[in-house]
Amino acid sequence: MLRALAARLKQGQRTLSYPKGTPTLPDRFRGRPETDFSRCDAGCAARLKDCPTGAVVETDGHRRLDLGRCLFCADCAAACPHGAVRFTAEHKLAAWSREDLVLPGTEPKIRPDDPKFRKIARSLQIRVVSAGGCNACEADINVLSTIVFDLSRFGISVVASPRHADALIVAGPVPRNMRLALEKTYRALPAPRIVIAVGACAISGGPYAGHEEVCGGAAAVVPVDLYIPGCPPHPLTILDGLLKLTGRL
Amino acid sequence: MSRSSLRLQNGERAELKDVPLLSLREFHGDLLCDIRQGGRLASLFGHPVGDGVRLFAVTAHGDTGELSVSSADAGDSYPSLTPDCPQAHWFEREIAEQWGARPEGHPWLKPIRFHRPYRGGLPSDGGPLPAGVTDYFQVQGDGIHEVAVGPVHAGVIEPGHFRFQCHGEDVFHLEISLGYQHRGIERALVGGPGPRSIHLMETAAGDTSVAHATAYSWAIEALSNRRSPARGSVLRGIALELERLANHTGDLGALGGDVGFLPTASFCGRLRGDFLNLTALACGSRFGRGWMRPGGAAFDLEAPRAAELLERLGQAMSDVGNAVGMLLGSPSVLARFEETGVVSKASAEALGLVGVAARACGLERDVRFEFPAGIFRMTHIPVSTWESGDVFARAQVRWLEIQRSAAFIAEQLVALPEGPIRSEPAAGLEPESLAVAMVEGWRGEVCHVALTDAAGRLARYKVVDPSFHNWMGLALALRDQQISDFPLCNKSFSLSYCGHDL
Numbered sequence: 001m002l003r004a005l006a007a008r009l010k011q012g013q014r015t016l017s018y019p020k021g022t023p024t025l026p027d028r029f030r031g032r033p034e035t036d037f038s039r040c041d042a043g044c045a046a047r048l049k050d051c052p053t054g055a056v057v058e059t060d061g062h063r064r065l066d067l068g069r070c071l072f073c074a075d076c077a078a079a080c081p082h083g084a085v086r087f088t089a090e091h092k093l094a095a096w097s098r099e100d101l102v103l104p105g106t107e108p109k110i111r112p113d114d115p116k117f118r119k120i121a122r123s124l125q126i127r128v129v130s131a132g133g134c135n136a137c138e139a140d141i142n143v144l145s146t147i148v149f150d151l152s153r154f155g156i157s158v159v160a161s162p163r164h165a166d167a168l169i170v171a172g173p174v175p176r177n178m179r180l181a182l183e184k185t186y187r188a189l190p191a192p193r194i195v196i197a198v199g200a201c202a203i204s205g206g207p208y209a210g211h212e213e214v215c216g217g218a219a220a221v222v223p224v225d226l227y228i229p230g231c232p233p234h235p236l237t238i239l240d241g242l243l244k245l246t247g248r249l
Numbered sequence: 250m251s252r253s254s255l256r257l258q259n260g261e262r263a264e265l266k267d268v269p270l271l272s273l274r275e276f277h278g279d280l281l282c283d284i285r286q287g288g289r290l291a292s293l294f295g296h297p298v299g300d301g302v303r304l305f306a307v308t309a310h311g312d313t314g315e316l317s318v319s320s321a322d323a324g325d326s327y328p329s330l331t332p333d334c335p336q337a338h339w340f341e342r343e344i345a346e347q348w349g350a351r352p353e354g355h356p357w358l359k360p361i362r363f364h365r366p367y368r369g370g371l372p373s374d375g376g377p378l379p380a381g382v383t384d385y386f387q388v389q390g391d392g393i394h395e396v397a398v399g400p401v402h403a404g405v406i407e408p409g410h411f412r413f414q415c416h417g418e419d420v421f422h423l424e425i426s427l428g429y430q431h432r433g434i435e436r437a438l439v440g441g442p443g444p445r446s447i448h449l450m451e452t453a454a455g456d457t458s459v460a461h462a463t464a465y466s467w468a469i470e471a472l473s474n475r476r477s478p479a480r481g482s483v484l485r486g487i488a489l490e491l492e493r494l495a496n497h498t499g500d501l502g503a504l505g506g507d508v509g510f511l512p513t514a515s516f517c518g519r520l521r522g523d524f525l526n527l528t529a530l531a532c533g534s535r536f537g538r539g540w541m542r543p544g545g546a547a548f549d550l551e552a553p554r555a556a557e558l559l560e561r562l563g564q565a566m567s568d569v570g571n572a573v574g575m576l577l578g579s580p581s582v583l584a585r586f587e588e589t590g591v592v593s594k595a596s597a598e599a600l601g602l603v604g605v606a607a608r609a610c611g612l613e614r615d616v617r618f619e620f621p622a623g624i625f626r627m628t629h630i631p632v633s634t635w636e637s638g639d640v641f642a643r644a645q646v647r648w649l650e651i652q653r654s655a656a657f658i659a660e661q662l663v664a665l666p667e668g669p670i671r672s673e674p675a676a677g678l679e680p681e682s683l684a685v686a687m688v689e690g691w692r693g694e695v696c697h698v699a700l701t702d703a704a705g706r707l708a709r710y711k712v713v714d715p716s717f718h719n720w721m722g723l724a725l726a727l728r729d730q731q732i733s734d735f736p737l738c739n740k741s742f743s744l745s746y747c748g749h750d751l
């Protein structure tokens with residue numbers, strides 16, 4: 001007992017004050033990219049094909065960066081001599097629709113006014129399903145329950161049974177072999193259900209997009225309400241998304 | 250070692266024409282001879298040649314530090330190696346599933362990932378296979394009941410299906426059925442390297458990004474006669490050991506959690522993150538994404554950054570020592586860890602277990618020591634073993650490794666060689682070649698084998714995650730245990746679903 005108390009003293013108080021204070025992220029952290037494709041010249045089109053997920057898309061002569069596909073590898077920023085893409089330290093990336101993830105975009109939207117979001121303001125119970133996730137998204141969701149992030153102080157917790165859950169988090173590109181299990185888990189949630197896609201894989205298939213072994217993300221199987229991009233998203237990025245969902249941010 | 254096979258060092262290239270093509274009989278005989286002499290199967294896989302399938306075997310000889318490679322043509326079927334060599338069992342199931350080559354006499358021939366064979370069409374031809382539907386082993390008799398768990402589990406973990414044959418609380422047998430995470434990685438690597446290849450490697454098992462990306466980089470370097478400069482090699486070593494620190498610390502905390510020992514569970518939960526943040530200090534990603542690349546490392550540790558890393562490492566290690574000391578010094582914890590989930594040394598050897606699971610049975614298996622490459626040629630990390638083969642041994646080996654990895658990193662950080670961190674890009678891959686690259690990831694041996702075609706493209710890329718060898722070890726550990734000890738045993742192995750399913 002005394003040993004445990006001494007250890008507790010040594011280990012100290014570790015919970016972040018987030019969202020009041022945001023901890024400094026490492027200088028090499030790659031958060032929300034800033035794009036200025038007006039700087040591109042004719043040679044740039046050739047470099048587009050080097051993006052591993054085809055996240056830099058060109059439609060009607062307009063170039064845009066799809067955060068839902070981006071792996072935040074920053075290869076494009078390194079390859080571009082004109083500085084058309086620059087990664088910032090901004091960790092807030094969550095979006096309410098797939099279109100809002102495409103940069104340059106409009107101003108960040110606020111939460112859609114759906115009654116199902118109102119009921120979770122004080123208490124949000126989440127069931128997480130890994131469907132082809134590589135265990136990085138899973139790990140950074142799990143870490144939210146540690147003393148550092150202490151998710152439960154926001155009234156949010158991760159639950160074991162879908163019957164106890166208000167929302168479903170999906171991680172991974174949803175392999176065909178997981179399709180049925182994901183559908184069944186979704187249906188086991190009491191309605192109205194909320195679905196959150198965490199990570200590039202769950203949003204767009206990520207590096208597995210186009211593989212015939214996968215469905216290409218959560219939206220192919222269940223309707224998605226909130227998208228949290230990244231590969232994997234930083235825990236603060238996920239936390240920011242969850243707090244937006246509950247209306248705390 | 251049999252005379253007829255080709256010998257290679259870890260990270261070396263050979264021409265495909267120098268890989269001996271044996272008759273099935275010789276292939277079989279040579280492999281058994283190698284295994285009897287202490288070798289073990291690092292990889293065994295099929296590769297389509299013409300209408301048929303060619304089998305390639307890579308045997309690892311820890312005593313000499315050599316790898317031997319041989320091949321043989323199998324048609325639609327071939328005599329199974331498994332009855333004589335149990336460690337081939339999972340490989341042969343994979344070969345049957347991927348290429349439709351049936352190992353005659355295999356005692357346990359079932360799908361491992363539930364996809365249709367690649368030979369003669371795409372996996373989607375004929376529609377999807379229902380995952381997890383197979384004929385499970387069943388025990389019958391008075392009071393016997395079956396417990397089925399998964400694919401979706403209670404915690405935030407990956408999917409897999411477990412079937413227990415129980416008598417009351419006692420488990421007679423556990424059967425593990427995977428494949429829910431199958432994303433088609435090996436198939437997608439063929440024709441590469443392409444812009445996505447390294448990302449498939451970094452996400453093959455996302456908690457092992459550094460080890461898989463390093464193995465891939467080594468394989469590509471071997472095939473393109475490229476090398477990492479000395480500084481890049483040291484950075485790779487540091488990245489690999491940071492990955493081990495984070496995962497081992499997290500696992501020790503989770504083991505505490507599984508026996509209700511909450512102080513260590515919560516301290517280690519935080520400390521694991523501190524180690525991940527050290528990796529992020531180096532490369533911006535907590536999982537080392539983007540750090541390891543063919544040719545070396547993509548991010549340097551300049552002097553101030555190295556100094557900060559060293560200081561923060563020291564602080565974290567002091568707290569880890571405190572947290573783990575409490576765990577392994579508590580009689581109530583030891584009572585739950587000791588003699589739970591025992592795997593004998595003989596079983597570990599027969600099944601070809603690797604990594605922590607093997608070392609916890611007293612086997613001195615560690616790629617860093619047996620097949621050193623890169624920085625591990627210069628600096629040796631002592632192999633950490635324990636004899637008892639139980640949950641305690643797997644915890645104790647982790648704790649020993651944490652201390653040794655931290656000492657290694659500290660030593661390297663103050664003696665980083667000068668110079669570049671990455672070599673100039675190479676023109677392309679050598680055609681008609683084969684390379685083997687092995688890395689001791691935190692779970693154990695990561696083995697990649699790459700074959701190129703006449704145009705220097707990847708014709709086959711075989712990935713073996715340590716979990717591939719070790720899932721059967723978990724099944725054995727559960728025999729005659731209480732079913733309530735499953736979470737504890739499972740955590741003590743801490744295997745990867747996606748690394749297995751690919």
Ligand code: SF4
Nearest residue numbers: 051070071073074076
């Ligand atoms: S950072 Fe994103 S957009 Fe840029 S190359 Fe990488 S995946 Fe593509």
